[in-house]
Amino acid sequence: MVKIIKSFVLFTFLVLPSLVSSSNFETKLVTWSDLRKLNYKTGEMPESIRKLMGKPIKIPGFAVPLEGDDGFEYVKEFLLVPTFGACIHVPPPPPNQVIHVILDKSVHFEKLMYAVWVSGIVEIGEYFIEGSNDFGQQTYDTETTYLIRGQKVEEYD
Amino acid sequence: MINLFVRSLWNRRSTAVLTIFSISISVTLLLGVENIRQGVRGSFSSAVSGTDIIVGARGGSLQLLLYSIFRIGNAPNNLSWESYIEFNNDKRVKWTIPISLGDSHRGFRVLGTNQNYFKYFRYGSKKKLGFSKGKSFSKLFDAVIGSEVARNLNYQLNEDIIIAHGTGNKSFLKHDDRPFKVVGILRPTGTPVDQTVHVSLEGITAMHIDWESGAPPMEGESLSSEDILKRDLKSEEITSFLIGLKSKIHVFSLQREINTYKEEPLSAIMPGVALQELWNILRTAETGLRVISWFVLFTGLLGMLTALLSGLNERRREMAILRSVGAGPSTISFLLIFEAVFLTFTGILFGLCFLYITLFVSRPLLETYFGLFLPINPPSFKDLFLLGGIILAAMFMGVIPAFKAYRQSLVDGMTIRL
Numbered sequence: 001m002v003k004i005i006k007s008f009v010l011f012t013f014l015v016l017p018s019l020v021s022s023s024n025f026e027t028k029l030v031t032w033s034d035l036r037k038l039n040y041k042t043g044e045m046p047e048s049i050r051k052l053m054g055k056p057i058k059i060p061g062f063a064v065p066l067e068g069d070d071g072f073e074y075v076k077e078f079l080l081v082p083t084f085g086a087c088i089h090v091p092p093p094p095p096n097q098v099i100h101v102i103l104d105k106s107v108h109f110e111k112l113m114y115a116v117w118v119s120g121i122v123e124i125g126e127y128f129i130e131g132s133n134d135f136g137q138q139t140y141d142t143e144t145t146y147l148i149r150g151q152k153v154e155e156y157d
Numbered sequence: 158m159i160n161l162f163v164r165s166l167w168n169r170r171s172t173a174v175l176t177i178f179s180i181s182i183s184v185t186l187l188l189g190v191e192n193i194r195q196g197v198r199g200s201f202s203s204a205v206s207g208t209d210i211i212v213g214a215r216g217g218s219l220q221l222l223l224y225s226i227f228r229i230g231n232a233p234n235n236l237s238w239e240s241y242i243e244f245n246n247d248k249r250v251k252w253t254i255p256i257s258l259g260d261s262h263r264g265f266r267v268l269g270t271n272q273n274y275f276k277y278f279r280y281g282s283k284k285k286l287g288f289s290k291g292k293s294f295s296k297l298f299d300a301v302i303g304s305e306v307a308r309n310l311n312y313q314l315n316e317d318i319i320i321a322h323g324t325g326n327k328s329f330l331k332h333d334d335r336p337f338k339v340v341g342i343l344r345p346t347g348t349p350v351d352q353t354v355h356v357s358l359e360g361i362t363a364m365h366i367d368w369e370s371g372a373p374p375m376e377g378e379s380l381s382s383e384d385i386l387k388r389d390l391k392s393e394e395i396t397s398f399l400i401g402l403k404s405k406i407h408v409f410s411l412q413r414e415i416n417t418y419k420e421e422p423l424s425a426i427m428p429g430v431a432l433q434e435l436w437n438i439l440r441t442a443e444t445g446l447r448v449i450s451w452f453v454l455f456t457g458l459l460g461m462l463t464a465l466l467s468g469l470n471e472r473r474r475e476m477a478i479l480r481s482v483g484a485g486p487s488t489i490s491f492l493l494i495f496e497a498v499f500l501t502f503t504g505i506l507f508g509l510c511f512l513y514i515t516l517f518v519s520r521p522l523l524e525t526y527f528g529l530f531l532p533i534n535p536p537s538f539k540d541l542f543l544l545g546g547i548i549l550a551a552m553f554m555g556v557i558p559a560f561k562a563y564r565q566s567l568v569d570g571m572t573i574r575l
Contacts, residue, residue: 064408064427064429064430065427065429065430065432065433066209066405066408066427066429067206067207067283067429068202068206068282068429069282072202072428072429072432072433073198073199073202075429077405078429079405079406079408079409081409091410091413092409092410092412092413093409095406095407095410098406098409100404100405100406109433109436113433143404143406145404145406
């Protein structure tokens with residue numbers, strides 16, 4: 001009996017802390033100024049941002065609904081931005097200040113009317129924009145943006 | 158004892174029926190309001206999906222949403238074809254659907270568009286439009302009609318239709334010199350698409366040739382359909398257009414570019430945001446309706462209590478006899494509480510029947526006249542919970558006459574005052 005207790009104690013002190021500190025299980029709190037460090041034109045990013053890829057993060061913001069789940073009563077996809085409402089004095093937020101969130105389970109729209117915490121796996125994706133310049137030549141721009149596969153939306157308080 | 162209860166109630170059948178009736182009406186109202194609320198929200202929000210930006214002439218965002226998607230109200234102005242092409246060719250844009258409104262066919266709106274409409278338009282949860290009969294328009298005077306148009310006017314393929322100028326139910330100026338032919342009928346979608354006659358943008362231009370003065374051409378001056386077919390027709394303006402983006406991230410930047418476009422005053426909205434604005438406005442009305450229906454229910458239950466209490470006086474002898482033949486106070490109380498629950502329960506059953514009958518009867522009317530699609534669902538878990546709550550409330554109300562009857566029957570039993 002004593003042995004069992006001992007081994008249990010060992011487990012809690014040695015194994016659990018290592019589980020918690022291993023970044024795979026930790027939801028990292030990220031701020032909007034962290035996200036600005038991504039150069040969305042060149043795709044360059046500091047190590048602090050690169051480390052986030054594929055990891056669970058948590059970030060507060062305001063949701064702008066994009067796509068509902070059979071209508072807009074329940075929202076499945078939204079854009080997360082740091083400010084509420086469109087400020088018409090300055091240009092809209094640059095691509096590195098907008099996160100495209102796709103939830104695995106839709107939430108009621110009333111939950112998204114105020115500030116929320118969103119947690120989920122962050123992905124940083126690069127994609128090509130095909131276009132043509134003024135001389136009619138084909139051009140390819142790349143842009144790097146954030147996407148969160150959302151798992152949880154909570155009220156911000 | 159059930160026998161006793163039934164006979165006693167039968168004796169007072171008119172009061173009982175009226176009580177049941179008033180409760181059933183309040184239940185119908187309560188559930189009906191909830192049903193309509195969900196129906197309105199559902200039919201509004203399932204009408205558009207997958208569209209990132211809607212663009213129209215400068216105006217309010219709700220107005221733009223209402224006329225471009227729900228065909229409610231009218232556009233303040235058209236926008237030029239050049240502006241449309243400008244944003245259609247933007248590198249961030251994946252697809253656009255041009256929309257040209259303003260005419261109607263026997264009360265159904267006519268929408269001019271191109272093939273992108275059938276390729277990219279989505280409703281509900283990203284569902285695509287499909288044809289139940291025929292195919293998309295390919296010739297100038299071809300038309301594709303929604304399922305409700307076909308059903309209501311009993312149209313088949315190859316039918317000739319004449320489009321009226323303006324959007325009224327009746328019109329005195331018609332494009333009758335240039336009939337359109339039905340080449341396709343769309344599958345039902347439960348959205349305003351069902352009530353729309355779709356023609357090509359060129360078709361809209363074609364039927365307005367010679368209308369430059371704002372009135373139809375004089376007799377003998379109008380071009381025949383054959384002559385028009387020979388012309389090279391181009392759209393000069395459209396009412397609005399829908400945009401789908403390659404990456405959703407660009408919604409804000411493109412929206413701002415359109416809103417600040419120097420060549421022409423335009424408005425760009427995100428459908429989800431505009432719909433939420435609409436919910437916020439509707440919410441006040443919804444709350445008001447809900448409060449009213451709660452009060453009606455409360456009145457119904459109070460009416461039952463009044464009937465039970467006043468009935469007690471008439472039933473003094475009944476109670477006294479029951480007591481004298483050995484019915485205990487618990488039996489008397491049980492009888493009265495059971496009566497309250499029975500009346501409420503029957504009221505709820507009748508209310509539900511009444512609700513579903515009303516829904517079935519009013520559904521086609523609401524669809525045709527308001528474009529509202531009420532889903533007819535069995536009562537939800539929430540509804541059942543609510544109804545259970547009403548029965549519970551009735552039970553508590555039954556306690557009051559039960560207690561009174563118990564006291565009275567005791568007194569009546571002791572003193573003989575006949």
